[in-house]
Amino acid sequence: MLTQAMFRIWRGDPAGGGFQDYVTPVEEGMVVLDAVHRIQAQQAPDLALRWNCKAGKCGSCSAEINGMPKLMCMTRLSNLNLEMPVILEPMHTFPVIRDLVTDVSWNFRAKKTIKEFKPRSPDLPDGTWRMQQADVERVQEFRKCIECFLCQDVCHVLREHHKEDEFIGPRLLVYAAALEMHPLDNEDRVSDLRKKHNIGYCNITTCCRQVCPESITITENAIIPLKERVVDRFFDPLKQLFHIL
Amino acid sequence: MAAPDVVWKDGRFGQTSRRDPWWFSPSAVLLGLSTFLVYSTWAAWQNSHYTFGPYISPFYSPEIFGSSPHALFGPKPRWYPSFLHFSPALLVLWIPGLFRFTCYYYRGAYYKSFWADPPACAVSEPRKSYLGERSFPLILQNFHRYFLRLSYLVWAFLAYDAVMSFRFPNGFGVGVGSLVLVVNVVLLGGYVFGCHAFRHLVGGTFDRISEYPVRHKLYDCVSCLNRGHMRWAWASLFWVGFSDIYVRLCSMGIWHDWRIL
Numbered sequence: 001m002l003t004q005a006m007f008r009i010w011r012g013d014p015a016g017g018g019f020q021d022y023v024t025p026v027e028e029g030m031v032v033l034d035a036v037h038r039i040q041a042q043q044a045p046d047l048a049l050r051w052n053c054k055a056g057k058c059g060s061c062s063a064e065i066n067g068m069p070k071l072m073c074m075t076r077l078s079n080l081n082l083e084m085p086v087i088l089e090p091m092h093t094f095p096v097i098r099d100l101v102t103d104v105s106w107n108f109r110a111k112k113t114i115k116e117f118k119p120r121s122p123d124l125p126d127g128t129w130r131m132q133q134a135d136v137e138r139v140q141e142f143r144k145c146i147e148c149f150l151c152q153d154v155c156h157v158l159r160e161h162h163k164e165d166e167f168i169g170p171r172l173l174v175y176a177a178a179l180e181m182h183p184l185d186n187e188d189r190v191s192d193l194r195k196k197h198n199i200g201y202c203n204i205t206t207c208c209r210q211v212c213p214e215s216i217t218i219t220e221n222a223i224i225p226l227k228e229r230v231v232d233r234f235f236d237p238l239k240q241l242f243h244i245l
Numbered sequence: 246m247a248a249p250d251v252v253w254k255d256g257r258f259g260q261t262s263r264r265d266p267w268w269f270s271p272s273a274v275l276l277g278l279s280t281f282l283v284y285s286t287w288a289a290w291q292n293s294h295y296t297f298g299p300y301i302s303p304f305y306s307p308e309i310f311g312s313s314p315h316a317l318f319g320p321k322p323r324w325y326p327s328f329l330h331f332s333p334a335l336l337v338l339w340i341p342g343l344f345r346f347t348c349y350y351y352r353g354a355y356y357k358s359f360w361a362d363p364p365a366c367a368v369s370e371p372r373k374s375y376l377g378e379r380s381f382p383l384i385l386q387n388f389h390r391y392f393l394r395l396s397y398l399v400w401a402f403l404a405y406d407a408v409m410s411f412r413f414p415n416g417f418g419v420g421v422g423s424l425v426l427v428v429n430v431v432l433l434g435g436y437v438f439g440c441h442a443f444r445h446l447v448g449g450t451f452d453r454i455s456e457y458p459v460r461h462k463l464y465d466c467v468s469c470l471n472r473g474h475m476r477w478a479w480a481s482l483f484w485v486g487f488s489d490i491y492v493r494l495c496s497m498g499i500w501h502d503w504r505i506l
Contacts, residue, residue: 067262067367087262092253092367132455156363161375162254183453200379204353207366220441220471224349227387228445235387 002026005077007035008085009047013098020044021085026077032086033061033072036100048099056213059148063100064089069150069211091153104149110168113196114176118187135183141221142178144214147171151208151218157201167201170208170218177222180229194230199223256369258361267365275358277479278351281486285342288489289334294496295489299410300422302489303429307402308333315406337399341485344396347389349441350478352378390442400437404430419506422491429488432481439470439477 005026008019022039033051040047052058054073061072066080066087080086094102123129151170157163168176176197180189193199202223209218216222232239261267288295288304295302296313308316310325311333321331345351356362363370378386407430410423437443448454448464455461470477494500 064262064367066264068265069367081264084264087264089262132453134455134461135453154366156370157375157377159367160256160363160370161373163375181452185452194379198377198379200384201375201377203356203362203377203383204349205357205363205366206353207363210366219353220474224441225445225449228390228442228449231387231390231442232445232450236390238391 002082005035005082006085007039008087009036009039009100010089011047011099012096014096017096026082028078030077031073032065032075032077032088035077036072036088048097048101050101057146059146062091062148062150062153064091064153069153071148071150071213074213091149093153093155093159094149106164107147107149107152107171110164110172111175113168114172114179115187115189115192117179117182117185119184120186129184131183138221139178139181141216142174144216145171145174146214148213150211150213154207154211156205156207163198163201166198168197170223173197173199173202173226174216174218174222177226180226190229190233193226194234199227199230202227255373258369258371259364260369261367263367267368271358271365274354278355278358281482284486285338288493289332289338290330292332294493295334297422297492297495297502299412300426300492300495301406302492303403303406303426303485304338304489305334306406307337307399309336340392340395340399344389344392345482347386347392348478349389350474352386390446393437393440393442396437400430400433403433418504420502420504422495422502425488425491429484432477432484435470436474436477436481439467439474441471441474443467444471
């Protein structure tokens with residue numbers, strides 16, 4: 001491993017910006033966030049970045065490293081080619097506040113448009129429910145989400161086509177799946193998924209799944225099953241006829 | 246929900262900071278699918294050299310009408326329009342063709358490779374307009390499960406063909422062609438029975454699947470196959486093409502079918 005590396009970091013604000021190069025010493029075991037902290041401490045004290053846990057659990061240090069959305073704290077320098085500058089950019093899908101910090105508040109506003117959890121009546125007189133592990137296993141995977149929004153960043157419907165006013169993106173489809181597939185939930189979100197959240201915009205590129213730092217199988221376990229529920233409701237008259245009969 | 250104002254807009258086609266060879270995977274898919282498309286269309290058009298002894302090419306099965314002993318209802322019917330080219334493959338190949346065309350895996354792959362929508366993850370696209378699968382024509386992809394149901398029928402015929410490929414004029418035997426057709430059925434089975442739509446139909450539709458123990462088991466099995474859906478898709482695509490080539494070349498006398506038993 002090289003003893004020093006060059007980091008090409010995007011510096012700027014909503015009006016625009018550009019790349020600045022920083023050379024810093026690197027050591028075995030370092031991650032990108034360590035190097036950026038060293039640059040911040042020794043060369044650029046005004047460099048803005050968001051971080052918290054340094055363990056891939058808070059979802060704060062999302063950025064684009066050599067063009068791919070990643071968590072800075074989970075990207076080892078030993079996995080990067082340090083003979084070339086390491087390119088660091090803020091997430092392209094969201095408005096820049098400054099340097100590597102973006103405003104992800106749109107996600108929280110969009111989340112409120114999804115119908116809330118509505119549990120069925122309690123199973124027992126004491127007001128409690130009973131669930132089988134097999135039934136909750138499927139939605140437990142979705143609870144691993146740390147809301148780093150890397151999947152939203154890489155989704156081309158948001159990133160390239162800026163359909164934020166029509167499409168909720170993979171993170172919020174995972175959230176909708178966690179509610180819709182919950183064994184206690186009685187709410188019906190299928191019609192909303194098609195008409196309000198426009199799940200049809202997703203063309204299954206699987207990029208969201210590929211960048212997920214929690215390895216949630218976003219496309220296959222959340223989005224496609226939701227698409228299939230939409231098909232059940234709107235595109236499969238045979239199945240509906242079978243149910244009626 | 247109003248779209249946030251972002252710095253990065255209107256990137257030119259192919260613009261990216263990615264350093265890895267992101268173009269390799271879509272290019273390989275483009276090459277693989279194009280090759281198969283050209284070959285399968287040519288092979289389906291031929292209407293010759295599609296059987297050899299107990300073997301029938303999977304492109305031509307089930308042979309509804311045709312001139313070989315495998316035909317279910319005899320030769321080409323008189324009512325078949327004379328201005329239309331006749332080949333038994335053209336009567337059935339649209340089923341697996343549309344099944345693959347509407348398959349969730351292939352959709353994601355060919356949108357990237359053939360339509361650059363996007364060319365690869367985090368790479369800029371050539372077009373700024375986007376309709377997705379929510380309007381015509383791509384909304385028709387939602388009919389995937391219909392082609393799935395029809396594909397089971399085709400698969401059942403191919404399984405029958407594989408069994409019959411051990412029946413030679415002098416009795417039971419095993420030729421290399423028999424094994425080729427068996428492998429074909431196994432790979433196609435892994436692909437068809439690991440389909441996302443099938444996974445949904447057998448168990449994904451239930452929020453409390455534990456109340457349906459048999460379907461729960463089935464769901465687990467299909468999920469297991471589904472995890473390797475991409476590999477099944479490519480392996481079965483390659484092998485179904487190879488099976489046709491094998492039968493065709495044996496029938497033309499270019500390859501010799503080696504009898505094991």
